[in-house]
Amino acid sequence: MAATVQDMIMLLGDSITQGGWEPHGFAQQLAYVYNRKLDVINRGMSGYNTEWIIPVLEQCFAKKNERTNLPNIRLLTIWLGANDAAQLPTRQHVPLDKYRANLRTLVRTVTSPDSPRYSPEARVLLLTPPPMSETMWARRQAAKVPPRMLDRKFDVTKAYAEAVREVAGELGVHVVDVWTAIWERADEKEERLAEYLSDGLHLTENGYKVVFEILMKAITTHFPEMDPDKLQPVFSYFDQIDDDDPRSSLQRRDAFGI
Amino acid sequence: MAATVQDMIMLLGDSITQGGWEPHGFAQQLAYVYNRKLDVINRGMSGYNTEWIIPVLEQCFAKKNERTNLPNIRLLTIWLGANDAAQLPTRQHVPLDKYRANLRTLVRTVTSPDSPRYSPEARVLLLTPPPMSETMWARRQAAKVPPRMLDRKFDVTKAYAEAVREVAGELGVHVVDVWTAIWERADEKEERLAEYLSDGLHLTENGYKVVFEILMKAITTHFPEMDPDKLQPVFSYFDQIDDDDPRSSLQRRDAFGI
Known part of the structure; x- marks a missing residue:
């Protein structure tokens, strides 16, 4: 079984998070820059909305009495809304007020001292859903077999993005x-x-590049201790291994221990 | 802290494994095809040889009495030799006989019932180092400041690759x-x-594409139960979530439990 040697970054979301493992996706880029420092774990679930992701998050964060040996989650990104904003009768639809309430529940599951999954070491970032293109999505829906109607609207997703900003402001x-x-x-x-x-x-790749760029800016601005350049690799750089006592110099270290 | 919801693939090696998180690298490609089924953990350490990676592997595999809550490692790739094959006085050099012995130690750490880290659920694959180009590497070494001598030879790396095949045959x-x-x-x-x-x-990208192709062929041939297409996602596909009882249908499942 895998011993814990690195803490983690967990990416929670829908298909846009799941696709983060594509080449140049934001998961791939995070894994690259945090290599040997933090592991990146993708919990993006295609098609999911905030309602369905709540029990997923609960299962991904250990309760206080079940934490023996487990790695810390140092950063949690929560990125949903693209499916919540789908229009009825699409079953993924979550009304705007319920979406706001679900975002609060997700954040508080990790940040509230009353939560059994309270994790004060976990930094949390809320991401807004990307803008959507009705023209492109209508074309994609029409090309499906059988063809489907346009089920999302630009202005609705925009309102869901605004709701993320509101809830984030409210919760700090x-x-x-x-x-x-x-x-x-x-x-x-x-x-x-x-x-x-x-x-x-x-x-697209360019879309993920924008996400990675603003995500790294948020990390280095708000959580400067998490700047990958300020972390040390858990196992020494090879030119720092002591020839006379390699085993001692190969003991794992805290990435944040500089 | 991160609860265990998925088992893992662990990639152990040197810089060529570490670089697996590049776009189109073999770690990125594995993470993509095993998304929602197995997590991919990169334990590639630039510059390391088999001698230095032994204590790393020991720290990455939990001993029997320290396994509470931890994920299984379902697949371990061991890919070293590019640095072991460097010529003296390069300090990364490991003599060929010692290289063979170290590979045996690495494999047995996981596969031997006598090992405190014995993990019968972990499939092991040994990878041979890639062929090296003396012309290209001499140019690269000469361009360093201060310039360095060519410290690797095509025929030597070839012999180290042959040693991997021998040890693998010997250990099954x-x-x-x-x-x-x-x-x-x-x-x-x-x-x-x-x-x-x-x-x-x-x-290069094309080099990693070859590696991914032959690695997936080895997995589907020798460990067909690990074919990603034969695993189920740990959390249901969204169209299988039960509207009447979403929580029950969102309980995590064993990826191998189909």
């Missing part, structure tokens, strides 16, 4: 505002979203 | 023969290695 959690960053880079023109969205909903 | 462990696969794809011509090697030693 930092936001990584993917919606605004991509919309501004697209010069606020729907036709320019094709550079960042593959099908009107999911991200 | 399967081999992923990176050396042969890349050398054959390069039509056994050193000048064609540039498609697979970035600097004469490390892999």
